[in-house]
Amino acid sequence: MRFSEVVDALERLERTSSRIQIVAILTNLFKRVVEQNKDIIDKVVYFIQGKLWPDWYGYPEIGIGEKGIIKAISLAAGVKEREVENLYKQLGDLGLVAERVLAKKPKTTGLLAFAKAKQEPLTFEKVYNTLKRIAFMQGEGSRDLKIKTLAGLLKEASPKEAKYIVRFVQGKLRLGVGDASIIEAIASLIGAPKEVVERAYNLRADLGAIAKMAVEEGIEALKRIKPQPGIPIRPMLAERLHDPVEILRKLGGKGLAEYKYDGERAQIHLLPNGKVVIYSRRLENITHSYPDVVQYAKSSLKAKEAIVEGEIVAVDPETGELRPFQELMHRRRKHDVHIAMKEIPVHVKLFDLMYVDGEDYTNKPLPVRRKKLEEILEPREEFNIATNKIVDNPEDLEKFFRQAIADGCEGLVVKAIHDKSIYQAGARGWLWIKYKRDYKSEMVEPVDLVVVGAFYGKGRRGGTFGALLMAGYDPEKDLFMTVCKVGSGFSDEELARLPELLKPYIIPNKHPRVYSNIKPDVWVQPALVAEIIGAEITLSPIHTCAKDEVETGSGLAIRFPRFIRWRPDKGPQEATTCKEIVEMYKSQLHKIEEKPEKV
Numbered sequence: 001m002r003f004s005e006v007v008d009a010l011e012r013l014e015r016t017s018s019r020i021q022i023v024a025i026l027t028n029l030f031k032r033v034v035e036q037n038k039d040i041i042d043k044v045v046y047f048i049q050g051k052l053w054p055d056w057y058g059y060p061e062i063g064i065g066e067k068g069i070i071k072a073i074s075l076a077a078g079v080k081e082r083e084v085e086n087l088y089k090q091l092g093d094l095g096l097v098a099e100r101v102l103a104k105k106p107k108t109t110g111l112l113a114f115a116k117a118k119q120e121p122l123t124f125e126k127v128y129n130t131l132k133r134i135a136f137m138q139g140e141g142s143r144d145l146k147i148k149t150l151a152g153l154l155k156e157a158s159p160k161e162a163k164y165i166v167r168f169v170q171g172k173l174r175l176g177v178g179d180a181s182i183i184e185a186i187a188s189l190i191g192a193p194k195e196v197v198e199r200a201y202n203l204r205a206d207l208g209a210i211a212k213m214a215v216e217e218g219i220e221a222l223k224r225i226k227p228q229p230g231i232p233i234r235p236m237l238a239e240r241l242h243d244p245v246e247i248l249r250k251l252g253g254k255g256l257a258e259y260k261y262d263g264e265r266a267q268i269h270l271l272p273n274g275k276v277v278i279y280s281r282r283l284e285n286i287t288h289s290y291p292d293v294v295q296y297a298k299s300s301l302k303a304k305e306a307i308v309e310g311e312i313v314a315v316d317p318e319t320g321e322l323r324p325f326q327e328l329m330h331r332r333r334k335h336d337v338h339i340a341m342k343e344i345p346v347h348v349k350l351f352d353l354m355y356v357d358g359e360d361y362t363n364k365p366l367p368v369r370r371k372k373l374e375e376i377l378e379p380r381e382e383f384n385i386a387t388n389k390i391v392d393n394p395e396d397l398e399k400f401f402r403q404a405i406a407d408g409c410e411g412l413v414v415k416a417i418h419d420k421s422i423y424q425a426g427a428r429g430w431l432w433i434k435y436k437r438d439y440k441s442e443m444v445e446p447v448d449l450v451v452v453g454a455f456y457g458k459g460r461r462g463g464t465f466g467a468l469l470m471a472g473y474d475p476e477k478d479l480f481m482t483v484c485k486v487g488s489g490f491s492d493e494e495l496a497r498l499p500e501l502l503k504p505y506i507i508p509n510k511h512p513r514v515y516s517n518i519k520p521d522v523w524v525q526p527a528l529v530a531e532i533i534g535a536e537i538t539l540s541p542i543h544t545c546a547k548d549e550v551e552t553g554s555g556l557a558i559r560f561p562r563f564i565r566w567r568p569d570k571g572p573q574e575a576t577t578c579k580e581i582v583e584m585y586k587s588q589l590h591k592i593e594e595k596p597e598k599v
Helices: 003-015 019-049 066-077 081-091 094-103 110-118 124-135 142-156 159-170 179-190 194-203 207-217 219-223 244-250 291-300 325-333 337-343 366-376 394-406 492-505 578-587
Strands: 237-240 255-260 264-270 276-280 306-314 346-356 383-385 388-391 411-415 428-436 439-441 447-456 465-474 479-486 522-524 529-533 536-540 555-559 562-566 589-591
Touching (some): 003 019, 003 159, 081 094, 124 159, 142 159, 194 219, 264 325, 394 555, 447 479, 447 492, 447 578, 465 492, 479 529, 578 589
Parallel strands (some): 346 383
Antiparallel strands (some): 255 388, 264 306, 529 562
């Protein structure tokens, strides 16, 4: 198929903003593809999407940056790079730059002109295969080879064709075409309801492959599609509300509330051959980043093949407490994943099952999916079901929400459990509702807290204490009221000293001046003061600091606390008061800005 035919369609797409016209242009293009060579329909779809293949294939990208593209244009047009750079500064679009400079290319004469006239028109197949070849060029000297190969392709292209080749390589096709329009065009092409194509795509996130199946096998094949391990499912999305009463009303009065962890959403596929593949929320293959999760899944999922979903969360290797999302991303950026695994271990909190042993569970209610997940799961600490609770009244929902925040989570996802609570792949609806705070109280200064208890350490901290229960002071009540459990920030030397440091103050029972709902492994007489900083101050149903003062049934807690230093110069009554912590909470309270979901 001539590449110029695809380019003509791209030009028309660029000029229109009408959804109806966009679908019509795509449909006509797909018809011409099918008439000439239906084997390339998938590649044409990918090209319209601005990619060579779906991201989850895990194949390399084209890998030519702006400087490389400028050099390729320079070589193809026979002009200096500086001229290309200056024109780019004026136009701001390397595609237009390529079109402009190649249109000015000196015309060939004589035998060269005759040879060019006899040259076969550039085909879509050649463009696609050349770009594919460039993407797979690796190793020493590959950058120069990529640039020279792109320059050769641009030489064969017309100025208009070169514009779209360059834009594609740069990742800026600028068509304004979304997947929904492509789905509608495929449906129009084969005379199918768009819902059939959409569901097929949602269950197998490969729009090119769906298009190919549509033209080769027809509507019935699309209707028969079910999830397939190894091909990601487009994730179900949630709506957002801040009112517990409204949340339960939307769900029919009852729902399954689950912790919303501050981690990375993961779709875990167990293949029939025993291999495990992990996809991110954006359907990128992230298996290489989590070899530990691969092993957890292999040992814990008791099925021949399955697709489950959960949240990967970072945990403190010493205390087992949850850590922020940023630490998880720090692990992802590390080159030596095996070192990163030790420094930042992860747990997986599962919350759904979409497929198991040949059966599609996406069209079954959540209680059925959850029951099957529990049946095939052999739980372990590192790979288990997300903390959850059935709620049917706003008070319980609010209390569970506070608990989630206190445990280091972002909030809750509350899910419908009625007969129509299916897994809506690729859709956002009122079957899942996020309940997150619309505010936060960032800590901008440290506080001085009193040790009132200690917890035995795990792993490397075995034989010593791994975390301390800390309290603020209420002078009016003459009580030490808990505000956090701190296990981070200690040096190895400080950890080693803890048993000796605490020994004179360890007591068999809770001190009468300590108000705590948490029972540590050992109680400590209020005597030692430490300086603590945290991410923010939150409401907590567990901690007792300022209990009922800000909100009935809740105290205040420090989220992600970190030890700074001991304060031997301060006595316990000189610690930060609960009233001061309340004032910090109120003065630092502000709205959370809405931002894109994590990857």
